Amino acid sequence: MPISHAHVCARENASNEYQRLKKQNLLNPELKPRPYGGSIAIPVITGDLELEFEAIERHNPHFELEEILDNPPKKWEKLGDMVIFKQGTDTSKWNLEEVAKSLAVNRIAIQNEIDPGAMRESRLELIHGDDGWVVHRENFVEYEFDATQVMFSxxxxxxxxxxxxxxxxxxxxxxxxxxxxxxxxxxxxxxxxxxxxxxxxxxxxxxxxxxxxxxxxxxxxxxxxxxxxxxxxxxxxxxxxxxxxxxxxxxxxxxxxxxxxxxxxxxxxxxxxxxxxxxxxxxxxxxxxxxxxxxxxxxxxxxxxxxxxxxxxxxxxxxxxxxx
Ligand SMILES: C[S@@+](CC[C@H](N)C(=O)[O-])C[C@H]1O[C@@H](n2cnc3c(N)ncnc32)[C@H](O)[C@@H]1O
Structure with a gap:
């Protein structure tokens, strides 16, 4: 794994710190921030501490899909390692294993309208993978849920x-x-x-x-x-x-x-x-x-x-x- 200088901060400040470092051009944009003890380490271009970070994948998934599908979807949603295509997407001719690989995910699902009832239940249909549990990271917070059971907007x-x-x-x-x-x-x-x-x-x-x-x-x-x-x-x-x-x-x-x-x-x-x-x-x-x-x-x-x-x-x- 690549090594970079690291800026360590409390998790509750990580989002603000990330934006500040980005504005000041101090961020190392090729690498992903990661947990460091109870804190968050953000890859930066200068500093005293050096740590290993995972690289951010820079491949263009649209090009990859075009190589394996005729008329590939232009849009999709990603929750953790699950990709969700919109309702009505025809996947009958797809090699799902290949599609998952080209989008670097393990699960594929098709969106259906959320149940209009008060519980807002998901009607997501899983078409590739064993279960709907995902860990979705957003703004330095992690959500864990079964996307086939509950909605995530x-x-x-x-x-x-x-x-x-x-x-x-x-x-x-x-x-x-x-x-x-x-x-x-x-x-x-x-x-x-x-x-x-x-x-x-x-x-x-x-x-x-x-x-x-x-x-x-x-x-x-x-x-x-x-x-x-x-x-x-x-x-x-x-x-x-x-x-x-x-x-x-x-x-x-x-x-x-x-x-x-x-x-x-x-x-x-x-x-x-x-x-x-x-x-x-x-x-x-x-x-x-x-x-x-x-x-x-x-x-x-x-x-x-x-x-x-x-x-x-x-x-x-x-x-x-x-x-x-
Ligand atoms: C729209 S979802 C939450 C969405 C979330 N707040 C958002 O904006 O993304 C609303 C949640 O309220 C719950 N809910 C609906 N009626 C309720 C009630 N009377 N008492 C407790 N929870 C209820 C549903 O089960 C659902 O999980």
Whole structure:
């Protein structure tokens, strides 16, 4: 393995440090950052410490696919060592072993629409490989889940990064729809939250969340509340500095409980919603008003984040609201 100078930093700072080194042209772009004890080592062009790093593969997978397939797909998603092609991709004439090799993965799956039910179950079809468990690394956090059982929205990567960048040291957080830990794990690993109460109804997501917490070494700072949050959030009264309401199309059913979860002095809410692109401003104002009235507090709009286009003209947005 190639040897390079290394810059070692705490895992919660790794993403910021990586960006800083990149901007200052100090990064060694040919090599991958790696764990170093409990910290992260980033390959750099100068420094006192030298370590072995894995090289970043620079082959162009599109060219490789063109060599083995007629009309190869132009796009795909990668989760850990699994590649996912979109719904309707005709793979009947493919040599799957060869395709996997050219994309440097072990598993191949075909995407189907996510189950529209509240548990948002995955309908991914595995067509090559033994099981759907993947370890997906993103922003120096690792998620572990069975992609054939639970959904992982790659489109929400910016929101996961944004949540991970909030300094939540000393905060108690309620994640009302935690899934496999999209936000719970970054809050604990990068934001250094004191404790997260993670509410989730889907047993498959909970299995994945437990593994993810273990893998990132943050299990002791998380309590999992299994079951419908209509019931589990009742036991979380006046405990939270921050509540995440990460369910689309709407998290409205949990709004009342979210207010009751906040400490008496108030706190911050992150309210997810699917909203028509022409109605975002109106929805933001009305939602702030609703929370002010329902809580008897002052509602301050901190930020409105447009996460992604959900369907034509419908945007997935997140309103950050402070109640005091
Ligand atoms: C959309 S997923 C989480 C997605 C993630 N927050 C994101 O934005 O990528 C929503 C999660 O909420 C869970 N859920 C839905 N209704 C629930 C309820 N009433 N109580 C607890 N969890 C619920 C689902 O099982 C699912 O894992």
């Amino acid at each position: 790659s489109g929400n990567v910016t929101e996961r990064r944004r949540m991970g960048e909030i300094q939540t040291k000393d905060e108690i957080i309620v994640d009302a729809f935690c899934g496999i830990g999209y936000y719970t794990i970054p809050f604990l690993v990068r934001g250094l939250a004191k404790h997260v109460h993670a509410c989730e109804i889907n047993p498959n997501s909970i299995t994945a969340l437990r593994k993810g917490l273990e893998r990132n070494g943050v299990s002791e700072r998380c309590t999992i509340h299994e079951g419908d949050n209509k019931i589990t959030m009742r036991d979380l009264r006046e405990v939270a500095d921050r509540v995440i309401l990460g369910l689309i199309p709407s998290s409205m059913n949990a709004w009342g409980n979210a207010i009751r979860c906040l400490k008496p002095e108030g706190g911050v809410l992150h309210i997810h919603m699917n909203v028509h692109e022409n109605e975002i401003e109106e929805w933001t104002e009305k939602t702030a008003e609703w929370f002010a009235t329902a809580s008897g507090k002052i509602a301050e709009i901190l930020h409105l984040e447009v996460v992604k286009k959900y369907s034509p003209r419908i945007m997935h947005v997140v309103l950050d609201l402070r109640l005091t």
